[in-house]
Amino acid sequence: MEAAVAAAFREEWGQVVATLIRVTGDWDLAEECAQDAFAQALDRWRRDGVPRRPGAWLTTTARNRALDVLRREAVGAQKLREAAVLARDEGPYDPDDEDDSGVRDDRLRLIFTCCHPALPIEARVALTLRTLAGLTTPEIARAFLVPEATMAQRLVRAKRKIRNAGIPYRVPPAHLLPERTTGVLGVVYLLFNEGYAATSGADLVRTNLCAEAIRLARVLARLMPDEPEVLGLLALLVLHDARRDTRVDAAGELVTLEDQDRTAWDRAAIDEGAALLETALRRGRVGPYQIQAAIAACHTTAATAEETDWADIAALYGELARFVPSAVVRLNRAVAVGMSEGEEAGLALVEELEQEGDLSGYHLLPATRADLLRRMGRAHEAAEGYARALELVENDAERRFLEKRLAECRSA
Amino acid sequence: MKYVLFICTPVGGEELSPEEIAKDPRFTSYIDEMRGSGVVKGGARLRPSTDATTVRVQGDEVLLSDGPFVESKEYVAGFDIIEVADLDEALGIASRHPAALGGGSVEVRPVWE
Numbered sequence: 153m154e155a156a157v158a159a160a161f162r163e164e165w166g167q168v169v170a171t172l173i174r175v176t177g178d179w180d181l182a183e184e185c186a187q188d189a190f191a192q193a194l195d196r197w198r199r200d201g202v203p204r205r206p207g208a209w210l211t212t213t214a215r216n217r218a219l220d221v222l223r224r225e226a227v228g229a230q231k232l233r234e235a236a237v238l239a240r241d242e243g244p245y246d247p248d249d250e251d252d253s254g255v256r257d258d259r260l261r262l263i264f265t266c267c268h269p270a271l272p273i274e275a276r277v278a279l280t281l282r283t284l285a286g287l288t289t290p291e292i293a294r295a296f297l298v299p300e301a302t303m304a305q306r307l308v309r310a311k312r313k314i315r316n317a318g319i320p321y322r323v324p325p326a327h328l329l330p331e332r333t334t335g336v337l338g339v340v341y342l343l344f345n346e347g348y349a350a351t352s353g354a355d356l357v358r359t360n361l362c363a364e365a366i367r368l369a370r371v372l373a374r375l376m377p378d379e380p381e382v383l384g385l386l387a388l389l390v391l392h393d394a395r396r397d398t399r400v401d402a403a404g405e406l407v408t409l410e411d412q413d414r415t416a417w418d419r420a421a422i423d424e425g426a427a428l429l430e431t432a433l434r435r436g437r438v439g440p441y442q443i444q445a446a447i448a449a450c451h452t453t454a455a456t457a458e459e460t461d462w463a464d465i466a467a468l469y470g471e472l473a474r475f476v477p478s479a480v481v482r483l484n485r486a487v488a489v490g491m492s493e494g495e496e497a498g499l500a501l502v503e504e505l506e507q508e509g510d511l512s513g514y515h516l517l518p519a520t521r522a523d524l525l526r527r528m529g530r531a532h533e534a535a536e537g538y539a540r541a542l543e544l545v546e547n548d549a550e551r552r553f554l555e556k557r558l559a560e561c562r563s564a
Numbered sequence: 565m566k567y568v569l570f571i572c573t574p575v576g577g578e579e580l581s582p583e584e585i586a587k588d589p590r591f592t593s594y595i596d597e598m599r600g601s602g603v604v605k606g607g608a609r610l611r612p613s614t615d616a617t618t619v620r621v622q623g624d625e626v627l628l629s630d631g632p633f634v635e636s637k638e639y640v641a642g643f644d645i646i647e648v649a650d651l652d653e654a655l656g657i658a659s660r661h662p663a664a665l666g667g668g669s670v671e672v673r674p675v676w677e
């Protein structure tokens with residue numbers, strides 16, 4: 153029974169909270185009553201069996217609880233009116249009522265509100281994890297390496313701003329939708345990257361963020377099936393995740409894409425990602441996530457590192473740079489050009505970036521130069537690049553990798 | 565909900581009088597739109613910050629200083645009080661304000677009610 157409730161929690165938490173926020177307008181009450189409903193489920197389902205539609209059961213139970221609370225607190229006329237509205241809002245739970253389209257809308261409302269650009273980005277991420285994914289405050293705090301009190305405060309402030317600044321609880325109207333959808337996708341992508349950057353076993357809470365991000369992307373893809381960028385993001389995350397276990401060896405050391413054990417990549421995930429990308433591209437509206445997914449697919453569908461189609465990847469990065477005019481994208485293109493047209497051509501692009509200076513504090517700029525020089529057999533100059541990259545690197549696994557390369561070049 | 569839009573413009577930028585604003589094509593269409601929708605409940609164009617005097621009281625001493633309460637690169641050149649459904653509507657109005665389009669900024673603050 154614990155397993156059934158746990159499964160229902162993962163599936164239904166966001167939906168129950170989202171509906172409760174709509175009917176009560178009170179975020180804290182919504183969370184409290186959702187928690188209550190799940191606690192009750194443990195008892196009642198054990199006795200009566202799991203209901204046919206657990207989500208509807210949980211929503212009704214949580215709503216009744218909210219109604220009780222509001223009735224008890226209803227001292228003024230205003231509160232009484234609120235309670236009356238809440239009671240009227242939806243009829244009693246009917247197991248034969250299969251129309252759940254309203255419930256689906258609630259989850260979209262919730263995610264668009266959590267990711268509203270008037271909230272600071274850290275708050276958007278935290279709020280999405282708390283209200284939509286159902287992570288607890290201590291779990292989120294651990295995942296972002298901040299004290300629990302700091303995270304609790306962040307969530308309180310965000311909810312307060314939603315209320316006081318009048319951030320609407322809704323799916324944005326058509327003229328705001330493209331921009332706001334991009335914002336939502338950005339939050340999910342950030343969430344995934346936080347988890348993906350974690351490499352060691354001790355970072356397990358952080359690697360869970362990848363799973364949460366993929367789950368959220370799946371929900372979005374179900375709710376917005378006509379948005380190719382939503383599918384593109386899901387494809388990208390699934391393709392990255394397919395390689396996750398091979399990026400680090402048994403000793404916790406970083407393994408480059410070139411040296412990863414391709415037989416250990418998750419074939420089913422790669423197929424799913426490729427199929428998602430194909431569906432997205434058929435819509436004929438290409439965007440940055442679809443392009444990045446296409447790049448990931450170039451890597452994951454190459455049987456060996458040597459068979460990687462670097463010319464294709466270089467062209468895709470060129471395309472991506474049109475959407476995202478960032479120096480990091482151009483650095484990635486330089487790597488691909490170095491692999492497809494030769495190191496000299498890649499080096500020329502790296503030097504362009506060095507002169508512009510936008511990436512002067514970014515360790516991967518000197519590391520890329522060093523890698524190109526290493527491949528050209530210019531070990532002495534490569535060592536200089538690795539040494540410079542080591543001055544800038546922050547992540548321990550990357551540091552150890554650069555140190556290894558530096559030692560190799562010095563002894564060459 | 566009520567919001568106050570603080571219209572901030574760069575120090576040293578152009579200073580248009582209310583009469584000049586009323587004739588400036590960049591402003592007139594915005595003003596007409598606002599008047600038509602009836603969301604503006606009040607507001608004012610303020611004299612430049614060089615005309616400001618700031619009062620502070622320390623103990624029983626009144627300290628006067630010439631200029632605005634904080635020296636910064638932007639100053640409050642005016643404000644509007646608007647009443648709209650939610651923050652998105654307020655942000656929409658703020659983002660169409662000619663000052664926001666002309667290198668200034670608009671701070672949107674909910675009224676504490």
